[in-house]
Amino acid sequence: MIAPRRLLLIAGFSAALAGLALAQTATVAPPAASTPAAAGTRFITVSSTTSTQDSGLFGHILPLFQARTGIEVRVVSQGTGQALDTGRRGDADVVFVHAKAQEEKFLAEGFALERKPVMYNDFVLIGPKSDPAGVAGTKDIVAALKAIQEKSAPFVSRGDKSGTHSAELALWKIAGIDLDQKKGSWYRDIGQGMGAALNTAGGMGAYVLSDRGTWIAFKNRGDLTIAVEGDRRLFNQYGVMAVNPAKHPHVKVSDGQAFVNWLISPEGQKAIAEYKIDGQQLFFPNATQAGA
Amino acid sequence: MMRDVTSILPLSLESISFRGEGRKLVDAVSLVVPAGGVTVLLGPNGAGKSLMLRLCHGLLTPSEGRVRWAASATGRAKRHAMVFQKPIMLRRSVEANIDHALAAAGVARMERRERAQAALGRFGLSERATQPARLLSGGEQQRLAIARAWSLRPELLFLDEPTSQLDPAATRQIEELLTGLVAEGITVLMSTHDLGQAKRLADRVLFLHRGRLIEDSLAEYFFAEPQTMEASAFLAGDLIW
Amino acid sequence: MPRQRRPLDHPSRRDSFGSAPEDEGCASKLTQSGVGQVDFAAIFKAAFALVVGLDPGFLAIVGLSLRVTLSAVLIAGLIGLPLGAALALARFPGRSVVIVCLNALMGLPPVVAGLFVFLLLSRSGPLGPLGLLFTPTAMIAAQVILVLPIVIALTRQTVEDLWSEYRDHLRSVGLEGMRAIPTLLFDGRFALATALLAGFGRASAEVGAVLIVGGNIAGYTRTMTTTITLETSKGDLPLALGLGLVLIALTLAINAVAFGASRIGARYAG
Numbered sequence: 096m097i098a099p100r101r102l103l104l105i106a107g108f109s110a111a112l113a114g115l116a117l118a119q120t121a122t123v124a125p126p127a128a129s130t131p132a133a134a135g136t137r138f139i140t141v142s143s144t145t146s147t148q149d150s151g152l153f154g155h156i157l158p159l160f161q162a163r164t165g166i167e168v169r170v171v172s173q174g175t176g177q178a179l180d181t182g183r184r185g186d187a188d189v190v191f192v193h194a195k196a197q198e199e200k201f202l203a204e205g206f207a208l209e210r211k212p213v214m215y216n217d218f219v220l221i222g223p224k225s226d227p228a229g230v231a232g233t234k235d236i237v238a239a240l241k242a243i244q245e246k247s248a249p250f251v252s253r254g255d256k257s258g259t260h261s262a263e264l265a266l267w268k269i270a271g272i273d274l275d276q277k278k279g280s281w282y283r284d285i286g287q288g289m290g291a292a293l294n295t296a297g298g299m300g301a302y303v304l305s306d307r308g309t310w311i312a313f314k315n316r317g318d319l320t321i322a323v324e325g326d327r328r329l330f331n332q333y334g335v336m337a338v339n340p341a342k343h344p345h346v347k348v349s350d351g352q353a354f355v356n357w358l359i360s361p362e363g364q365k366a367i368a369e370y371k372i373d374g375q376q377l378f379f380p381n382a383t384q385a386g387a
Numbered sequence: 388m389m390r391d392v393t394s395i396l397p398l399s400l401e402s403i404s405f406r407g408e409g410r411k412l413v414d415a416v417s418l419v420v421p422a423g424g425v426t427v428l429l430g431p432n433g434a435g436k437s438l439m440l441r442l443c444h445g446l447l448t449p450s451e452g453r454v455r456w457a458a459s460a461t462g463r464a465k466r467h468a469m470v471f472q473k474p475i476m477l478r479r480s481v482e483a484n485i486d487h488a489l490a491a492a493g494v495a496r497m498e499r500r501e502r503a504q505a506a507l508g509r510f511g512l513s514e515r516a517t518q519p520a521r522l523l524s525g526g527e528q529q530r531l532a533i534a535r536a537w538s539l540r541p542e543l544l545f546l547d548e549p550t551s552q553l554d555p556a557a558t559r560q561i562e563e564l565l566t567g568l569v570a571e572g573i574t575v576l577m578s579t580h581d582l583g584q585a586k587r588l589a590d591r592v593l594f595l596h597r598g599r600l601i602e603d604s605l606a607e608y609f610f611a612e613p614q615t616m617e618a619s620a621f622l623a624g625d626l627i628w
Numbered sequence: 629m630p631r632q633r634r635p636l637d638h639p640s641r642r643d644s645f646g647s648a649p650e651d652e653g654c655a656s657k658l659t660q661s662g663v664g665q666v667d668f669a670a671i672f673k674a675a676f677a678l679v680v681g682l683d684p685g686f687l688a689i690v691g692l693s694l695r696v697t698l699s700a701v702l703i704a705g706l707i708g709l710p711l712g713a714a715l716a717l718a719r720f721p722g723r724s725v726v727i728v729c730l731n732a733l734m735g736l737p738p739v740v741a742g743l744f745v746f747l748l749l750s751r752s753g754p755l756g757p758l759g760l761l762f763t764p765t766a767m768i769a770a771q772v773i774l775v776l777p778i779v780i781a782l783t784r785q786t787v788e789d790l791w792s793e794y795r796d797h798l799r800s801v802g803l804e805g806m807r808a809i810p811t812l813l814f815d816g817r818f819a820l821a822t823a824l825l826a827g828f829g830r831a832s833a834e835v836g837a838v839l840i841v842g843g844n845i846a847g848y849t850r851t852m853t854t855t856i857t858l859e860t861s862k863g864d865l866p867l868a869l870g871l872g873l874v875l876i877a878l879t880l881a882i883n884a885v886a887f888g889a890s891r892i893g894a895r896y897a898g
Contacts, residue, residue, distance in 0.1 A: 140762055140843075149862050154846070171762055171843035185751030186761050290861030297863075315863025343751055345759065446799050468800065475797035478815040487811065491801040519895075539801070 138167035139350045142179075142187035144258055145288040146216075147333070148172035150308030150377055155370040160357050166350050174288065176256030182206055182336070185343030188351035191358075193306075193333040194258035207336035211359050212387035214367050214378045216307050218262055218329040221293065222248075222322035223300040230302075236326040237270045244272050247281040249301035253292050254284035262331065263304045269328065293319065306331055308377040332387050333378070335359075358382070395460040395467065395542055396422040396574060398443060403452035405438055405598075413438050414598040415452070420576055422542070425569055427585045427606070428578040430595035431621060436578035437472075439595065440545045443576065444469045464492055468536035469545040473552060474528040476520040481512055484520045485535045492539055506538035510564065526557025533564060537573075544568065546577035550584065562588060582622065586610055594618045674870030685847065690878070693851040696764055696838065697831040700771030704779045705824055707772075712783025713809045716791060727784065733777035738770075742837030745770040749841065762843040767851070770837035775827035782823035786816045818890040825886050832879055 147153055148170060157168045171181060175192040179201050182190040191213070192198060198210050220239055222231065228248040230239035243250050253260040267274050274282065285295050289309040296303035297317040305313075310321070323329075335358055337351040357363045364380035371377065381387050398420040405413040413435045420426055420443075428436040441447040443454060444467060460466055477484050485503040494502065507513045510530050515523065520531060529549060536544055546565070550558040565588060569575055579585055585592060585606070592609040594602035596617045602609060613619045678686050715726065747753050749761040749769070760766045790812050791798075798808045813820065835853035842849030844858060852875045859868035 140845075145861070149858075169762065169843070169845040169848050171845060184753075185756070288861050290858075290863055294860070294863055313863045315865055345751065345757075444800060446796060465802065469796075471796055475794060477794070477797075477811070488801045491798075491803050491807075 137165060137350065138169050139188040139347050139354060140169045140171065140186070141189045141191055141354065142171050142173060142177075142181040143191040144175050144178055144193060145172050145290070146193070146259065146306040146309050147191065149288070149290050150306070150312045151372065152308065152367070152370055152378060156363070156366045159366050160354065160363070163357065163362070164350075164353055166353060168354060174253070174255040174257030175259075175261065179206075182338050185338065185346065187338060188347045189335060189337050189354055191333065191335045192258055193331055194261045195332055195334065197258075197261065198334045198336065201336065205339060206342055207339050210334045210336045211355055211382060212384060213333045213335050213358050213382055214364075214380045215330060215332045215387065216378050217324070218259065218304050218331050219307050219310055219321050220302060220323035220329075221296060221305050221310060221319050222302040223296075223318050224320050225300065225318075226322065227300075228302065231320075231322045233323055234325045236266055236323050236329055239323045240266060240270045240272065243281075243302055244270075244277055247279060249281050249283065249299055251292050251296040251299075251301045251303040252282060252284045253289065253304075254286040255288065257288070258331070259289060259304060259306055262329075266304070266328065311372045311375055311377055332381075393458040394422060395456045395458045395465075396420065397457055398460075398543065399455045400443070401453050401455060403442060403449040403454060405435075405442060405447060406450040411450075412598050413442065413449070416595075416598075416600045417452075418593065418600060418603060420543070420574065422574050423569075423572070424590035425565065425575040425577065425588045426591045426593060427589035428576070428593050428595060429580070429582075429585050429589075429609075429621070432580065433597075434595040435598040436580075436595055437547050438598075440469065440547050440576065440578055443467075444545050464539075466539075466541055467543040467545065468539045468541040470529070470532045470536050470547070470549055472548040474525075474532040476523070476528055476531070479520060480517050481520050481523065481531055482507060482516040484531060485538050488535050489538055502538050506534040509537065510534035524557075526553050526560060529553060529557070529561055530564065533561070533568075537568065541573060543574045543576060546575065548578055548580065550579070550581070558584070594621070670866040671869040671873065674866045675873040676870075678870055678874055688847065689850055689852055689855055690874070692764060692849070693832065693853070693875075694878070696767045696851060697771060697828060699768045700775050700831050701824055701828045703768065703772050704775035704827055708776050708779030708827075709783050709813055709820060710809060712780040713787045713813055714806065715780065716784045716787035716812075717805060717808065727781075730777050730781045730784070734781055736774065736777065737836065738774055738834040739836035739840065741773040742770050742840035745773065745837070745841045761841065762845060762849060764842070764849060766841040767838045767849060770841045771831040771834070774834060774837060775831050778827045778830060779823055782826065783813075783816075783820060786819040786823065787812045790816050818894045821886055821890050825883060828882065829879065832875070 143153070149172075153168075153170050157170070161167055171187065172178075173181060175194045175197060178187075178190055178192050179197055181187045182201065183204070183206050190198075190201070190207070201207055202210055220230070220236060222228070224231075228239065228243040228246050230242050233239055242248075252263060264274070283295070283299075283301065285292060287295075289305060290313065292303050293305060293309070293313050294315055295301070297315060297319050300318065302322065307324075335355050337348065337355050338346045340346050340348045358367075359382035364382055367378050367380045368376060400416055400418050402415050402417050403413060404411050404415055416439065428439055430436055438447065442449055445454070445461065445465070446469075477487055479487065482503050485506050486499050489499040489502055490496075504513075504516075507516055510533065512527070512531060512534060515527065515531075520528065523531060529552075533544075533546075533549070549565075550561050553561065562584065565575060565577075575588075577588075589606040589609075592602070592604060592606050593600055594609065594613075594615070594617070596615075601615050602613065602618050604614070609618070610622065613622055715723070715730075745766060746761065748755050749758065749766050750756055751759070751761065760769075787809075791808065794808075794812065794815070798804075798811060803811060833853065835857050838849070838851055839854050839857065842851070842854065844850050844854040850858075852871055856868045856871045856875070859865075859871065
């Protein structure tokens with residue numbers, strides 16, 4: 096009835112129309128989303144972790160940075176592994192994550208020229224109040240993990256290549272537990288963010304390793320409480336890197352670097368230290384600490 | 388009314404056949420339809436009446452043979468129109484149904500309105516102009532279908548069993564309309580299986596049986612003394628195959 | 629465990645909406661109960677506060693959600709309606725394969741559509757130089773991919789049914805092939821509105837695609853569904869559900885208006 100050629104013509108015409116419409120929306124994109132934060136056209140994209148986002152740190156410091164420099168910061172929060180990949184692909188100008196080994200790999204690959212330590216917080220082992228592994232109130236995270244494994248107490252793992260996940264895997268290693276061998280139904284790898292992991296742990300009375308910031312800001316605690324804290328091995332360092340323009344020429348070098356510089360400046364460090372929930376400081380600036 | 392001097396009539400069918408379902412549904416039919424009068428296609432169900440009309444109107448292409456018009460009768464203004472057994476009403480108002488057909492025929496907007504109004508008046512549908520066409524009664528719908536066809540100013544009008552779904556009153560109304568159209572000079576070629584209707588309207592009868600044209604005669608002769616067994620049986624009300 | 633909150637410490641809300649709330653938000657403090665004990669009063673209160681409070685950040689989120697989804701439906705309609713109609717009328721080898729594929733694509737997981745657009749728009753992807761990743765435009769593009777198969781498939785069905793009814797008449801008046809499309813689209817307008825609504829429903833409800841290609845950036849690409857995801861992950865379930873209620877109410881309102889309009893129209897068209 097209809098020649099395929101005419102069909103093609105119509106398809107092409109429709110596609111062109113759609114392209115036009117899309118281009119149209121592209122030009123009018125920013126205004127409609129005009130919250131105070133999106134008003135400016137000068138912006139950088141930062142890929143960061145769920146912990147910085149979910150804890151509310153960015154909500155506190157980004158307005159301060161924007162007020163100072165006029166640069167809007169658009170944060171895409173993902174697991175650390177994913178956040179670094181976003182930087183690798185050139186989809187972010189700055190990466191701000193917490194997994195030193197992975198960050199150093201990123202550096203070595205040439206995706207950034209330098210890494211700056213910014214701050215730290217610590218991990219805490221969260222568990223149900225009933226404490227089936229009998230570890231509540233102890234300070235030795237390694238011993239606690241061993242107890243959990245021996246008693247097959249339920250444990251929720253992020254399993255998403257995030258900084259927290261890397262830290263958890265490193266701790267199992269220190270404890271001498273080969274997960275591939277010992278992993279059973281007690282070990283629940285959920286492949287999701289920190290908040291989801293806490294929700295899951297709460298739902299099934301499991302232990303879970305969390306960064307303290309997310310835990311303090313977390314609202315659906317239910318039966319969960321801190322089981323183990325204070326071990327030096329639970330130390331959680333954040334680093335920031337501007338993506339190397341040699342790899343991705345389009346990255347906003349100077350604005351990105353401005354953000355990095357501000358974070359490690361006295362002003363930025365002070366802003367980080369001032370962020371508190373319920374009177375508790377969540378992140379401890381340490382940009383000047385050598386080797387952090 | 389600007390009408391081309393050359394008429395599309397007579398219409399000649401030159402030994403046309405139409406194949407379907409593995410057999411010849413229309414088999415080597417030849418005939419000529421000159422201007423004027425009502426020609427009725429008669430025959431039992433499945434004789435090929437509807438197919439014949441569609442072949443003539445150009446909705447179907449013959450497998451063999453050809454349909455020949457005296458002047459160009461294809462394209463937008465083809466000067467022949469068709470009314471179907473079940474009126475096909477667009478989901479629009481009565482007037483918009485006519486307007487749509489005129490637009491399809493390439494009539495300019497201003498003229499469309501005039502011609503639609505004229506058609507509505509001519510067929511007594513003016514009061515219904517803004518109503519949804521699909522909410523009309525069966526008789527009114529068929530009247531609108533005829534009005535719509537008429538607005539296209541056809542020389543030849545095909546009608547496929549135009550009253551088979553109507554009650555006797557509506558049927559009579561349609562028949563009167565058709566008589567009026569013929570008086571206007573429009574040539575009618577219609578099918579029916581209603582013998583009474585054929586007797587009332589036909590000037591000429593084409594009797595079809597199993598896809599073949601087996602009788603072609605003036606109505607008075609056909610009904611008085613049919614030439615074939617099949618036609619006699621059909622007129623007598625016997626089932627013929 | 630009882631906790632105290634200082635009035636201005638609402639990291640979640642400030643974060644989620646990209647603007648600091650001025651009132652002492654109701655949702656945040658109503659949530660000390662566990663997952664199983666979320667009380668519905670808190671949910672409705674949260675939803676109510678969102679609507680009544682008219683928090684500019686919240687309004688921006690609703691606005692963005694509507695803008696992205698409606699743009700996607702509009703574009704999918706511009707492409708899908710003529711294409712679906714053409715598919716209904718065209719006969720070509722492999723047509724049934726195309727139809728089956730389209731029907732299958734109606735069930736395309738949003739995440740997959742998102743991933744596809746993500747890889748396309750990433751700086752390292754073929755369309756990287758456009759710099760569209762993590763923008764509302766990217767979200768619209770992903771949703772167009774989700775909505776398009778629905779619009780094309782339902783349009784094809786509608787137009788094919790209508791064509792089988794209209795065919796004789798349209799061909800009689802000389803509207804053959806593609807020339808019949810405008811008539812068929814116009815006369816199928818009420819059924820086609822339903823197709824667009826179905827597309828709207830799919831786009832407005834999905835979170836997978838917009839999360840991946842939009843990045844859930846506060847105040848820029850954060851929509852209602854990604855906010856719901858975020859609030860769920862932060863454990864603020866009443867706020868999440870409150871947002872869900874608002875989303876449902878919006879969808880309901882749009883559907884009610886469309887339904888009413890099409891009822892009135894359908895009565896007229898018969």
